[in-house]
Amino acid sequence: MAEISYGTFISRALQLRCPRCGVGPLFKNFITMHDRCPHCSLKYERAPGYFLGSIYLNYGFMAISTTVAYMALHYGAEISNPRLAPFLLVYCLLMPLILFRYARSWWLAMDCYCDPIGFGRHENPDPNGSSNEDPSK
Numbered sequence: 001m002a003e004i005s006y007g008t009f010i011s012r013a014l015q016l017r018c019p020r021c022g023v024g025p026l027f028k029n030f031i032t033m034h035d036r037c038p039h040c041s042l043k044y045e046r047a048p049g050y051f052l053g054s055i056y057l058n059y060g061f062m063a064i065s066t067t068v069a070y071m072a073l074h075y076g077a078e079i080s081n082p083r084l085a086p087f088l089l090v091y092c093l094l095m096p097l098i099l100f101r102y103a104r105s106w107w108l109a110m111d112c113y114c115d116p117i118g119f120g121r122h123e124n125p126d127p128n129g130s131s132n133e134d135p136s137k
Ligand SMILES: [Zn+2]
Pocket: 018, 019, 020, 021, 022, 023, 024, 037, 038, 039, 040, 041, 042
């Protein structure tokens, strides 16, 4: 795999594109992911439970953003807790659903960046062992 900068990986993650080629979409629809990149055949889910780590990313972002929002709105804007609680509850219920695709994409991009050789081990779907240089297959 050619050297790809971390910024490129993050850019592709934000666009919900394959971290390796930047062309293939990660998702078939809002929820369902492709098994492999439709363009370069990169296997997205490397092992069962692979995307469990993305839940930690999503949770971490939610915990930090909710804390920052609470601090800013309660102590900065002096909004009372009873008025703030419904807003933060809705935020905490909806944002993980909205962000789960980006958390998976970010997780995949970070893993592909940190372990590009590991991704090479899973890139060939052809059981005959032919090379993966032709992405049209
Ligand atoms: Zn790809």
